[in-house]
Amino acid sequence: MFDHVHGVELAVFTVLFLVVSGLGFVAARWRKAADLAHLDEWGLGGRDFGPWITWFLLGGDLYTAYTFVAVPALVFGAGAIGFFAVPYTIVVYPIVFMVLIRLWSVSHVHGFVTPADFVRARHGSSTLALLVALTGIVATMPYIALQLVGIEAVLKAMGVTGHLPIIVAFAILAAYTYSSGLRAPALIAFVKDALIYLVIIVAVIVIPYKLGGWDAIFGAAERKFAASPNPGDGVVLGGPAQLQYATLALGSALALFLYPHSVTAVLASRDRNVIKRNMAALPAYSFILGLLALLGYMAVKAGVTPLTNSAGKADSNTIVPLLFDQMFPSWFAGVAFAAIGIGALVPAAIMSIAAANLWTRNIYVEYINKDATPAQEARSSKLASLVVKLGALVAILALDPQFSIDLQLLGGVIVLQTLPAVALGLYTRWLHRWALIAGWAAGMLVGFWTTFQIQQKLFNPDGTITIVKAHFGGSAFPLSKLGFDTTATVYAGFLALLANLVVAVLATLILRAIKAPQGEDRTRADDYLADRDDPRVSDLSPAAAAAR
């Protein structure tokens, strides 16, 4: 387990990891929770986070360890297409600015904890709410598992192999999430982000200097892609890849704010202005992510060779840790690894809380224990958060990690299918509840079918093509498969969403023509604009919510 271990790196990593774990347990007493046995407290941190905490929490939540490892790995392998993470995280904030504040308001008036709570009240359909909840849970689970891939990449680079270290790390994470709820990742996010900013800023100054400047770095990248037989790579996008780039950025942005963990962090903020101000401040992380993506090219110039995984395949997720290991003195490499490792804990905690809240509010209370007390709700969520993390751990250790990566790819596609019910539902009830269900089903089918069809190809130097993976080989769906005479590709989730919307609109027209019964809408137009000073919002103390 500990052959060729890098001692100094591991020591620094372990100390920082333990300090942060201590913080996680202390968090239960942070900001004086009167009673953690309530979902508003355990699951939403008291619904009272101000601008700073929200900034760290959302930043820690949306920019995950996996992102920090996988985006440079994609740039390393394919070039410009990997930079989609930048437009993706630019586009998401204006959308959230206009859309999610409406969800915040209506949720605070009615005491909603999950997006499915909203769907239930808005469209008067428990079936639709159940579908939204299940979609959220299924999409989130592999995302949690991938956070482990981030930790694993770091451990590998330090020479630590075997399952035990990851099991220990996740057991600690599970324990403090259980005891402190959303307060734990909120407090840890401060440390995580401070470390990430430090590491990235040092990296983009020191590494280009050591490698002979940006000129040399981009020169090496251009040479690599010119020599590669793959027509899709390069330091700028190939023609057919442009549509993929734009639709992937937009589709990922729309999916990102529909993920339950984003909604959880947004609902935990104190008022509408906290969210709006954060939409202007969060792009600071996008800037860091953009710089980080360029680490992929630095790894090209530095001649980093990815480590192989247990299946004997090159694991490109190891390139950033290896680059740090090569470029930094070992104590600072230890700090960098800790930043990535701790970076995995924050989103993993929030995701498991979000999935657990979906389970409790939309399955447990809806179908199993209709008269659950707030304490029972909190208890159910705490236990569910353990189950969810255990599931993620088993998925990574017992199955091929590739399985989780495929599922996460599919996760973005399927969570996008809740857009008509959740995001459009915040504006209009024109779409009929049954039409939304039909659209969801159509989107799921198309999303699954298109993603299944996508092959991962290896372009050999002699001009032949080897199919590395026959199915789930990425997210770029060739339009030629639909009969179009083009080499252009499009993000599979985007096609699925189009199918979803078309079916939902057509079905609504039919259902309205035959006068199918509309569900009851428990929300009112001005619920969507309510703010903290609204008398109905300030009623949202746990006691008032319990009486509801």
Next chain:
Amino acid sequence: MSTRTPERPGRPDRPDGAAPSPRSDRHPVAWLLLVPLVVTLIPPFYNRVHPTLFHIPFFYWYQLAAIVLSVVITLVVYRALRRTSGH
């Protein structure tokens, strides 16, 4: 309920007699939020190497600059909306 105009929120004719809220999400300045989407989601605008900045190809520094632009626009919209909502 019939006196309520659902798409004109914040009107003082609320049937339940609660305090009127003079808010609205609608403000002409909010359309500015479309600018970051347009400048980043149309790759032909920036899919080239030259002009470079500090030897970094246009493709990359343009998109990093677009982050700064989107921050400025979001701040402008935030301030405009805050004024109209009476703070």
